[in-house]
Amino acid sequence: MDLNEINSKLESIAYSKSMAFCYSCYKEAPTGTCKSCHSDDLMRLLPDSGCEYGVDWIVKELIEENLNFVDSEEVFEQMIEDCYEETTQVGFMRLSTVQVMKDQDPIGWDIAKGEYIDGLAEDGQLITFNNGSSYYWIHDVELYIEENLDILEEAC
Ligand SMILES: [Zn+2]
Structure with missing residues (x-):
C-alpha cells in the first residue's frame, strides 16, 4: 500500500467507526443531515472519545489505541x-x-x-500521524487496515 492508499483506508475506517453528529442540537445524525435543524455541517462522534470536525483526529486515536509506537x-x-x-x-x-x-x-x-x-520514514517503513512525534511500522498499520477491512466492506 502506498501512503495515499493507507491514509484513505484509515479515513474510511474512521468514518465507519464514528457517527455524524450535530453539535448545535447535540444529536447523532446517522443520515448525514440533522433531523432537527436540517444542517449537514456535522461533526464526527466517536463513542467514549468525543466529537470534532473531520476524521484526522479519529485516525490518530485509532492508531494510538490499537498499535504500539516504535521505540x-x-x-x-x-x-x-x-x-x-x-x-x-x-x-x-x-x-x-x-x-x-x-x-x-x-x-x-x-x-x-x-x-x-x-x-x-522516507523509505516507507515508518509512518507518523503527528509530524514525527511518534512513528509506527507501516506493516503494523497495514495489518490494522486488513483486520478492519470487513468493517469497510460492510460500510460500502
Ligand atoms: Zn441539528
Whole structure:
C-alpha cells in the first residue's frame, strides 16, 4: 500500500467507526443531515472519545489505541549493533558499543538517530500521524487496515 492508499483506508475506517453528529442540537445524525435543524455541517462522534470536525483526529486515536509506537532509541541501537559489533575494545576493556557512543557524544548520537528514523520514514517503513512525534511500522498499520477491512466492506 502506498501512503495515499493507507491514509484513505484509515479515513474510511474512521468514518465507519464514528457517527455524524450535530453539535448545535447535540444529536447523532446517522443520515448525514440533522433531523432537527436540517444542517449537514456535522461533526464526527466517536463513542467514549468525543466529537470534532473531520476524521484526522479519529485516525490518530485509532492508531494510538490499537498499535504500539516504535521505540526509536531501540530501533537505532539495534541497527548500530547490527552494523558494528555489540562490544568494542577500548584499551583493555570490552565495552558496549552503543553505551560508549552515547556516553562520548550524546548530541551526535541523537542527530544520527533522528536522521536514521527520518530515513526509515522516507523509505516507507515508518509512518507518523503527528509530524514525527511518534512513528509506527507501516506493516503494523497495514495489518490494522486488513483486520478492519470487513468493517469497510460492510460500510460500502
Ligand atoms: Zn441539528
